[in-house]
Amino acid sequence: MSTLRFHAVKESLKRVPLKVEETKRRSEVFGENVFNETAMRQYLTKGALASIMAAVGKGTKIDRFIADHISTGMKEWAISKGATHYTHWFQPLTGATAEKHDAFFETIGGGLAIEKFEGNQLVQQEPDASSFPHGGIRNTFEARGYTAWDPTSPAFIYGTTLCIPTVFVSYTGEALDYKTPLLRALHAVDNAAVAICKYFDKNVKKVSASLGWEQEYFLIDKALATSRPDIVLTGRTLLGHSPAKGQQLDDHYFGTIPARAMAYMRDIENECMLLGIPVKTRHNEVAPNQFELAPIYEEANLAVDHNSLLMDVMQKIAKRHNFTVLMHEKPFAGVNGSGKHNNWSLSTDTGVNLLSPGKTPMSNLQFLTFFINTIKAVQTHEELLRAAIASASNDHRLGANEAPPAIISVFIGEQLTKVLEELESVTKGKLSPQEKTDLKLNVVGKIPEVILDNTDRNRTSPFAFTGNKFEFRAVGSTANCANPMTVLNTIVAKQLIDFKVEVDALIDKKTMKKDDAIFNVLREYIKTSKEILFEGNGYSEAWEKEAKKRGLSNNKTTPEALKVKVSKSSIELFERLGVMNKVESEARYEIEMEEYSLHTQIESRVLGDIARNHVVPTAVRYQNILIENVTGLKTIYGDKFKRLAKEQLALIEEISEHIEAINSLVTKMTEARKSCNKSIDIEKKAEGYCTKVKPLFEDIRYHCDKLEIMIDDELWPLTKYRELLFTK
Numbered sequence: 168m169s170t171l172r173f174h175a176v177k178e179s180l181k182r183v184p185l186k187v188e189e190t191k192r193r194s195e196v197f198g199e200n201v202f203n204e205t206a207m208r209q210y211l212t213k214g215a216l217a218s219i220m221a222a223v224g225k226g227t228k229i230d231r232f233i234a235d236h237i238s239t240g241m242k243e244w245a246i247s248k249g250a251t252h253y254t255h256w257f258q259p260l261t262g263a264t265a266e267k268h269d270a271f272f273e274t275i276g277g278g279l280a281i282e283k284f285e286g287n288q289l290v291q292q293e294p295d296a297s298s299f300p301h302g303g304i305r306n307t308f309e310a311r312g313y314t315a316w317d318p319t320s321p322a323f324i325y326g327t328t329l330c331i332p333t334v335f336v337s338y339t340g341e342a343l344d345y346k347t348p349l350l351r352a353l354h355a356v357d358n359a360a361v362a363i364c365k366y367f368d369k370n371v372k373k374v375s376a377s378l379g380w381e382q383e384y385f386l387i388d389k390a391l392a393t394s395r396p397d398i399v400l401t402g403r404t405l406l407g408h409s410p411a412k413g414q415q416l417d418d419h420y421f422g423t424i425p426a427r428a429m430a431y432m433r434d435i436e437n438e439c440m441l442l443g444i445p446v447k448t449r450h451n452e453v454a455p456n457q458f459e460l461a462p463i464y465e466e467a468n469l470a471v472d473h474n475s476l477l478m479d480v481m482q483k484i485a486k487r488h489n490f491t492v493l494m495h496e497k498p499f500a501g502v503n504g505s506g507k508h509n510n511w512s513l514s515t516d517t518g519v520n521l522l523s524p525g526k527t528p529m530s531n532l533q534f535l536t537f538f539i540n541t542i543k544a545v546q547t548h549e550e551l552l553r554a555a556i557a558s559a560s561n562d563h564r565l566g567a568n569e570a571p572p573a574i575i576s577v578f579i580g581e582q583l584t585k586v587l588e589e590l591e592s593v594t595k596g597k598l599s600p601q602e603k604t605d606l607k608l609n610v611v612g613k614i615p616e617v618i619l620d621n622t623d624r625n626r627t628s629p630f631a632f633t634g635n636k637f638e639f640r641a642v643g644s645t646a647n648c649a650n651p652m653t654v655l656n657t658i659v660a661k662q663l664i665d666f667k668v669e670v671d672a673l674i675d676k677k678t679m680k681k682d683d684a685i686f687n688v689l690r691e692y693i694k695t696s697k698e699i700l701f702e703g704n705g706y707s708e709a710w711e712k713e714a715k716k717r718g719l720s721n722n723k724t725t726p727e728a729l730k731v732k733v734s735k736s737s738i739e740l741f742e743r744l745g746v747m748n749k750v751e752s753e754a755r756y757e758i759e760m761e762e763y764s765l766h767t768q769i770e771s772r773v774l775g776d777i778a779r780n781h782v783v784p785t786a787v788r789y790q791n792i793l794i795e796n797v798t799g800l801k802t803i804y805g806d807k808f809k810r811l812a813k814e815q816l817a818l819i820e821e822i823s824e825h826i827e828a829i830n831s832l833v834t835k836m837t838e839a840r841k842s843c844n845k846s847i848d849i850e851k852k853a854e855g856y857c858t859k860v861k862p863l864f865e866d867i868r869y870h871c872d873k874l875e876i877m878i879d880d881e882l883w884p885l886t887k888y889r890e891l892l893f894t895k
């Protein structure tokens with residue numbers, strides 16, 4: 168074993184699980200570091216509290232004068248909890264969270280100092296943020312970027328800093344972050360859904376989207392992970408031969424959580440409790456050293472913030488436990504990658520989950536309305552939904568025979584399929600109103616019982632109905648959920664608006680009563696949304712062929728997938744719904760394309776370095792040992808050596824061939840990179856990286872991995888898969 172590898176493994180074997188103190192019940196600690204209603208009641212005046220509540224509930228603006236009251240209360244609360252600094256916490260388009268801390272501390276002359284935090288510091292800041300991605304927005308308009316308080320996501324204390332969730336926008340109001348378009352999309356779906364709910368219940372005033380994410384990740388001992396330059400620099404392994412044992416025995420999934428991992432999880436959970444992140448589920452995932460963490464679902468904006476925060480918490484706490492946490496979608500070839508299922512639903516301020524079949528026929532008609540409209544929305548905008556989850560890292564997962572394919576389809580299960588079929592056939596031609604009602608009662612009345620049986624879950628579907636919510640499974644583990652949530656809520660909002668127009672037209676013409684009109688439009692939708700429904704094996708080749716026949720998109724790579732974001736109809740859609748204007752849509756497209764190129768560029772450089780600086784020199788060393796051996800045999804045995812050194816001679820040749828292949832492929836890759844970099848057109852550049860640079864990764868890897876199993880284990884410098892994956 169090479170020295171580096173030896174020390175890494177030795178280090179990893181020394182680790183013992185960290186003791187994690189837990190004295191209080193979790194329910195007691197929950198939200199302790201959040202400026203939630205309880206804290207607000209204690210620290211705010213009645214007026215200030217009412218003003219925040221109205222902002223959260225109705226989206227009303229908070230008066231500047233009131234903001235001063237709020238900031239003072241917030242500061243007092245934060246200081247009482249040991250905070251010394253505050254920050255506007257936001258989610259720029261880098262994918263990470265951003266914060267710049269300022270102390271409450273201020274001098275007031277005469278050698279005196281106070282703690283101060285004013286309303287304007289709470290409400291708005293102008294961080295020097297010129298290095299965040301902006302896709303040209305800040306060049307075209309103004310260089311400045313502003314953060315503005317989002318009162319719908321409560322402030323929290325992280326470490327010793329009061330964090331205030333904010334949006335990040337340009338001087339001219341263009342979104343420079345993930346949160347702004349999400350908030351707009353949530354607003355759009357709220358309006359559109361409330362209008363539909365009014366058909367059923369006049370009391371509904373607000374509809375909120377809910378999100379429950381499931382975060383998958385790998386835990387690798389820190390010493391082992393840092394011994395691999397590819398993991399350090401790219402978050403994944405770029406080479407490495409599969410170990411003799413992988414996940415084929417399925418002995419990791421839901422298995423006993425290893426003690427070290429358990430200690431780490433408990434530590435995360437404790438921190439999450441303080442931060443008000445309602446984590447609930449933890450378990451081993453399919454691959455060795457792979458795990459999952461899931462919370463109780465929350466309002467979508469808050470859930471997105473909580474997931475972003477959690478990813479940060481996970482990284483921080485990993486250090487304490489000497490772990491490296493890998494969020495990458497595909498850290499290891501040959502074993503499962505990681506995703507982040509986004510469970511999504513809509514619910515009313517009257518407490519109804521609109522995607523939960525109800526007990527009465529009327530509430531079921533409401534359920535069917537939202538259920539069918541969601542399917543229809545996905546059918547119409549499947550390509551846009553695919554684009555929402557596109558990234559260089561997720562490309563390794565989608566369609567790779569283990570994760571949902573790059574084709575978007577909807578799974579609804581056998582029983583609901585039957586329900587839709589029956590609904591479709593209810594009226595051939597016209598029925599009398601009486602008949603219609605009866606039939607409707609009949610058909611619709613079937614649903615409650617069918618829902619109880621929710622066993623036929625199809626794990627290969629990218630978008631599945633699971634009893635009382637849809638589960639968008641194709642989202643990548645590194646993704647900021649805001650992106651898919653923005654698109655999903657926007658397309659559903661658009662669909663609901665269109666639905667209302669059609670229903671109202673039927674009612675206005677006095678041809679139909681409300682329920683019949685709803686029913687009729689839904690029935691048409693069932694007919695026109697069939698192409699997106701698929702119950703079979705999404706991983707199969709047959710489905711790929713079938714999907715093509717149905718006209719569904721199958722954009723396997725990010726550069727292909729992203730294009731639809733700037734199509735005329737997509738730009739118009741986001742513009743019409745007030746989610747993003749043309750400039751914002753184009754900027755995002757540019758940022759994501761550029762990110763793809765940069766990502767691939769870095770990986771390509773790292774792979775080139777490892778192949779040339781680690782693999783080839785090691786191969787040469789081993790080859791020299793073999794040569795020495797052969798020469799020795801020749802000295803001792805004379806002509807007989809040829810028979811005795813047959814294997815060695817073959818190895819020597821084989822090694823030379825691999826070395827030659829690696830060198831020429833790396834040279835080819837470097838040249839391809841250079842030619843891509845010359846391109847000023849971001850689209851061409853990304854395409855070049857995708858079709859000319861990236862395919863060489865596999866070829867280079869092939870030869871390196873062959874050498875790995877050929878070369879003396881003592882010499883091999885890179886920590887092997889079996890060490891990375893099976894050290895507990």
Ligand code: ADP
Nearest residue numbers: 377378379380461462463464510511512635636
């Ligand atoms: P799985 O079988 O997919 O792992 P889990 O039960 O672990 O399912 O996860 C389901 C997730 O869905 C949880 O995070 C849960 O909070 C979330 N969820 C449940 N109901 C809803 C809902 N109405 N809206 C959004 N998310 C929901």
Ligand code: MG
Nearest residue numbers: 381508638640
């Ligand atoms: Mg799930």
